[in-house]
Amino acid sequence: MTSRNLVKLFWNTLLVGGVTTAIVGLFARWHVLQPYFVNFNIGEIISALIWLIVMGFLFSVISQMGFFAYLTIHRFGLGIFKSAALWNGIQLVLILFGLFDLVYLRYVNFAKPGESILLYFVPALLLLVVGLVVAWLKSKQTNREAFIPALFFMIVATLVEWVPVLRINSQNWLYSMLFALLACNAYQVLILHKLNKKSEQERQQRKSQSGNKAKNNKKMNKKPSI
Template identity: 60%
Template sequence: MNSRNWVRLFLSTLLVGAVITSIAGFTLKWGEYQSLFIQGEIVEILSVLFWFIGLGFIFSIISQMGFFAYLTVHRFGMGIFRSVSLWNNIQLFLILFVLFDLIYFRYQLFAIKDESVLSYVLLAIAILGFGLVVAYFKMRQTKKSAFVPALFFMVVVTTVEWVPALRVNEADWLYLMLIPLLACNAYQLLILPKITGKGNGKRLD
């Protein structure tokens, strides 16, 4: 990837992060901000909007760091194991391990007395489901062997990027960070071959 393509990817991903974070922020906290819109408090609305845009930039940068880190890890994995099937099997194992962690360990650490594990399961399933959809489109965009690496990136790398919010474990922050991360990661994964023309060896396949 040349510098022009990198700048294009960087700026467009920043925009995705800012827009999605702003939408998610106002949606998640609508009960808190609804009165501002009703009363027409333009200055207050803009100040909140700029706050969400700033957060979106941060989440976008975290996403981009994770993306380029995984491109490097993926190439190392392919080089070390010298077998697409073996490397894919290792990634599938790590996906299952991370999903188990998201359910079991979060439940053990944060569940209150008599709280059901269902909400923890549903969140993990939602991340997996979104990852499967993105991986499917990535496979259609490139080839079948790209499915598992794309799924790994969407599940495992997103979860690693999400750790700051996971440690806080406040519902608003969990979703406010997760939604932009998923959006930015999906965007980068699917747009990179289009930006570079043919991927220049950087496709997750």
């Protein structure tokens, strides 16, 4: 990927994280923000929105770090196991472990006496559904082999990135961070091959322009026949 498209990916992902967190945060923290809107307190409303957007930028940076970390791990996995099928199988097992731990560990650590475990399936089902949709779109846009890696990243990488909020079980930020991470991760997965293709086209164009420039210079420097 060219540096120009890499910078474009960074800023666009940052924007996705900021906007998503601002929108979801308004709903998730409505019980706190409602008085500001009822009293039409513009200063407090703007301050709250700026705070949510800044947090969204932070979530976006975490997402991007996880994305590039996974790209590296994916290449290592293919190199170590020497088989895409075997590596995909391992990723499937890790996906199942990740979803199980999300439900079981949160229930064991945070459930109140008599509380149903069914409520703790909601985040896992949300992750699974979004992951399947994004993986299907990715495989449709590229090839079938991209399905499992995309699904793994959308579920396992999102879980790892989500750990800081999961550990403290902050209800105010639980879904705000989750939706921001899902939006940023989905955007990066679905745009990567397009930016790579665009970067390759730009490189070819530069080579063509450099070749034409070299030919023109050669003609200009050619000695006259007489």
